[in-house]
Amino acid sequence: MIKFGPSGNSIAFYNAGLSKSEQSPKWVKDMGLNAFEYSFGRGVNMGDDKAISLAPIFKENGVEISVHAPYYINLSNPEEENIEKSFTYLTDSAKKCRLLGGNRVIFHPASQGKMKREAAFELCLQRLNKFAEIIKEQGLTDIIFCPETMGKLAQIGTVEEVSEMCLISENYIPCIDFGHVNAREWGSLKSVDDYLVRLNYMIDKIGYEKMRNFHMHFSKIEYSSKGEVKHLTFEDDHYGPDFTPLAKALKILKLEPVCICESSGTQDVDAVNMQMIYGSVDNL
Numbered sequence: 303m304i305k306f307g308p309s310g311n312s313i314a315f316y317n318a319g320l321s322k323s324e325q326s327p328k329w330v331k332d333m334g335l336n337a338f339e340y341s342f343g344r345g346v347n348m349g350d351d352k353a354i355s356l357a358p359i360f361k362e363n364g365v366e367i368s369v370h371a372p373y374y375i376n377l378s379n380p381e382e383e384n385i386e387k388s389f390t391y392l393t394d395s396a397k398k399c400r401l402l403g404g405n406r407v408i409f410h411p412a413s414q415g416k417m418k419r420e421a422a423f424e425l426c427l428q429r430l431n432k433f434a435e436i437i438k439e440q441g442l443t444d445i446i447f448c449p450e451t452m453g454k455l456a457q458i459g460t461v462e463e464v465s466e467m468c469l470i471s472e473n474y475i476p477c478i479d480f481g482h483v484n485a486r487e488w489g490s491l492k493s494v495d496d497y498l499v500r501l502n503y504m505i506d507k508i509g510y511e512k513m514r515n516f517h518m519h520f521s522k523i524e525y526s527s528k529g530e531v532k533h534l535t536f537e538d539d540h541y542g543p544d545f546t547p548l549a550k551a552l553k554i555l556k557l558e559p560v561c562i563c564e565s566s567g568t569q570d571v572d573a574v575n576m577q578m579i580y581g582s583v584d585n586l
């Protein structure tokens with residue numbers, strides 16, 4: 303089943319006098335949504351007790367929880383000593399995600415740094431191979447790890463690169479951030495076909511099963527010559543992308559992703575918007 307929800311708490315959530323994670327699931331449910339992404343972007347700093355106490359609240363409200371791993375993961379880090387830290391950020395996120403009752407960990411794969419693109423990407427693939435072993439060693443095979451398509455040109459994470467990554471392990475499925483794809487390609491996503499081309503490429507490359515319930519991030523994003531600048535809201539009518547052609551493409555291909563809206567501050571109402579658009583488009 304396709305799911306929609308926000309990444310983190312919106313401005314309206316705080317304006318309503320709410321502030322606690324315990325209050326997020328009901329807020330999401332009351333808006334008619336059924337997914338929520340919790341960010342460990344600045345570190346996996348939630349205690350086990352807290353995660354265990356939140357799990358039944360998400361469950362009771364019918365909200366699927368996913369977590370975003372720390373932003374400072376860099377699987378192309380040339381320093382071998384530092385790579386263990388990235389692995390630990392991923393395993394810590396996974397263990398906390400499991401306590402929260404979820405099974406999806408989203409992560410930003412890598413930065414190119416001073417390396418040539420091919421060398422950085424090759425290193426990233428090697429580390430993902432190694433991490434696939436760690437997943438088994440640590441008994442984390444129930445967790446899905448989602449490398450994300452990235453918005454800045456200097457980041458590893460094109461549609462092609464993320465597809466390649468997902469071939470490495472059964473535990474890897476893509477997080478396609480269409481705002482990022484659009485930003486790094488300077489506004490490339492406009493028509494239904496623009497989405498179909500990319501989705502079909504990924505289906506051909508990694509198989510329909512892995513794509514059926516892929517993970518999605520969506521927001522409009524300002525971009526410059528270097529790609530992503532900042533996340534916008536659905537008010538934007540300049541940078542895009544628009545959700546309507548994507549909703550049509552999803553229906554045509556019968557794909558039912560977990561759709562996380564990352565609008566800046568309005569991520570909950572914009573997720574409702576996405577859900578309504580999806581419900582109103584026909585697949586012809």
Ligand SMILES: [Zn+2]
Binds near residue numbers: 370408409410
């Ligand atoms: Zn992300």
